[in-house]
Amino acid sequence: MEMVILDKEDAVDWVYRGEGAANLVLAYTGSSPSFIGKVMRIQKSQRKGKSRVNENEVLTAHERLLWREYKELMVWPNREIVQQLYVKHVMSPLLGPQHVDAGMRVHVTKEFLLSVEKNVTCRRPACRIDSSQVDVNRDSVLIISDHSVFMNGSVKGGPCITVEIKPKCGFLPISRFIAEENAVKRTLSRFKMHQELKLHNQEISEYSEYNPLDLFSGSLDRICKAIEALYATPQNNFRVFLNGSIVFGGLGGGAGSTTVLVGEAFEDSLKDVIKADDGMCKTSFIQLVAETVYSSGVLDQLLEVQKLDAYDIEGAIHAYYNIISQPCMVCRELSKDKLSNRHTSLHSIPLEESLKIVKDYLISATVKDCSLMISFRPMVDGDVLSESSHITVYLGSTKQVFEYKVYFIDLDLKPLKKMEDYYKLDKKIVNCYCQMAKTEHKR
Ligand SMILES: O=P(O)(O)O[C@@H]1[C@@H](OP(=O)(O)O)[C@H](OP(=O)(O)O)[C@H](O)[C@H](OP(=O)(O)O)[C@H]1OP(=O)(O)O
Numbered sequence: 001m002e003m004v005i006l007d008k009e010d011a012v013d014w015v016y017r018g019e020g021a022a023n024l025v026l027a028y029t030g031s032s033p034s035f036i037g038k039v040m041r042i043q044k045s046q047r048k049g050k051s052r053v054n055e056n057e058v059l060t061a062h063e064r065l066l067w068r069e070y071k072e073l074m075v076w077p078n079r080e081i082v083q084q085l086y087v088k089h090v091m092s093p094l095l096g097p098q099h100v101d102a103g104m105r106v107h108v109t110k111e112f113l114l115s116v117e118k119n120v121t122c123r124r125p126a127c128r129i130d131s132s133q134v135d136v137n138r139d140s141v142l143i144i145s146d147h148s149v150f151m152n153g154s155v156k157g158g159p160c161i162t163v164e165i166k167p168k169c170g171f172l173p174i175s176r177f178i179a180e181e182n183a184v185k186r187t188l189s190r191f192k193m194h195q196e197l198k199l200h201n202q203e204i205s206e207y208s209e210y211n212p213l214d215l216f217s218g219s220l221d222r223i224c225k226a227i228e229a230l231y232a233t234p235q236n237n238f239r240v241f242l243n244g245s246i247v248f249g250g251l252g253g254g255a256g257s258t259t260v261l262v263g264e265a266f267e268d269s270l271k272d273v274i275k276a277d278d279g280m281c282k283t284s285f286i287q288l289v290a291e292t293v294y295s296s297g298v299l300d301q302l303l304e305v306q307k308l309d310a311y312d313i314e315g316a317i318h319a320y321y322n323i324i325s326q327p328c329m330v331c332r333e334l335s336k337d338k339l340s341n342r343h344t345s346l347h348s349i350p351l352e353e354s355l356k357i358v359k360d361y362l363i364s365a366t367v368k369d370c371s372l373m374i375s376f377r378p379m380v381d382g383d384v385l386s387e388s389s390h391i392t393v394y395l396g397s398t399k400q401v402f403e404y405k406v407y408f409i410d411l412d413l414k415p416l417k418k419m420e421d422y423y424k425l426d427k428k429i430v431n432c433y434c435q436m437a438k439t440e441h442k443r
């Protein structure tokens, strides 16, 4: 694409699509062929006192050491470009390039960003406005394919339904570095335990029965159960879009976010896509999603990459202190009787080994936090696939064939500095869960 700089007058063509903790995402509504079928991902800054780890820094010296085998990441002084290259050179090969779009960076003026910020405020959830704003000091944004539409030169006609799932961690850790008092981590999913802490902190208003272990199980029945649970309590783990507009789930996540369409209204929104008997569209839709997750096998690959976390944070944290050449806070805090040979031995491994442990931990952290977007387009007789790489799925209950595509989003590099936060959060989650279980037991 020729050198483009988006300026104030271009802002009207970009409308609010959604956001997470770190980025705001806008969809294109204008007529420039370069942007049709694209979304824009703009970095946010945190409001006063809520600054995130490393958000404005370039790679630190220790991070450069950690990621040095990826030469492409080393030449850029700018963290945003490194982020994009991380997706391209680290994540895409691991997850499959057919499921990842690293996007491209486009220059923008400050006036463009200010104008966008003004235009989208009314669509943003209050909790997100409260914590973050568009970072107007950036000079570029990321342009990525809009995974909620089908393209074939131009946006392909006909309805398209997209489901977005944030599956979170799909396995139980078995690391020998997990302390005895934290043994519950080996039997209960992290998601389930985290729900207790989130409830306690009023980050969510109700407990979700979703179990990531079901979604990743490889069993159609259990996948179906997981999707039903996600539908019942979507939180920030489940959304549905019809032709790019959200029709189900919370905008932006968190406790205060609103569910867009419920019950009959959601059923109605599916009617153009799922040709089921009255009142059965939602049920058929859940079947369609479950069947696709099952037959595509896309979560198997994700699980493999998540499992790069073989030491658990209770092991990896020691390797982290080796890398930063600081006394290990964890060993210091563990009382003598709890400090085992296992832990201390981690401080005498070669640096290369520590680097590998932490690098794998951070790669895993990225894919425990990413989302996947699956888009469906009903096919009619004589219809051809939008792209030869796309696949089809058959929905038995409605006798329909759907073209579908699966993409991973939010594959950002996690800052090395976050290792301490990960250790603290892990402790908090287990403590809160055990405390709650004790109280329940006493009742
Ligand atoms: O720590 P977790 O498991 O709660 O994950 C965080 C997510 O919370 P969740 O539990 O999914 O609601 C959190 O999501 P929300 O802000 O809660 O929607 C972020 O994705 C955060 O990543 P980052 O700080 O933006 O890089 C995530 O932090 P990372 O742990 O992935 O760094």
Ligand SMILES: Nc1ncnc2c1ncn2[C@@H]1O[C@H](COP(=O)(O)OP(=O)(O)OP(=O)(O)O)[C@@H](O)[C@H]1O
Pocket (backbone or CB within 6 Å): 017, 018, 019, 020, 021, 022, 023, 024, 025, 039, 041, 144, 145, 146, 147, 148, 164, 239, 369, 371, 409, 410, 412
């Ligand atoms: N390529 C895309 N196509 C369509 N919609 C997208 C795309 N990328 C992001 N979105 C929408 O925008 C939302 C926010 O994007 P994203 O998850 O990248 O934000 P984030 O701030 O990085 O999230 P997190 O809180 O996990 O760090 C997503 O939940 C999704 O609904």
Ligand SMILES: [Zn+2]
Pocket (backbone or CB within 6 Å): 317, 318, 321, 328, 329, 330, 331, 332, 343, 344, 347
């Ligand atoms: Zn230690």
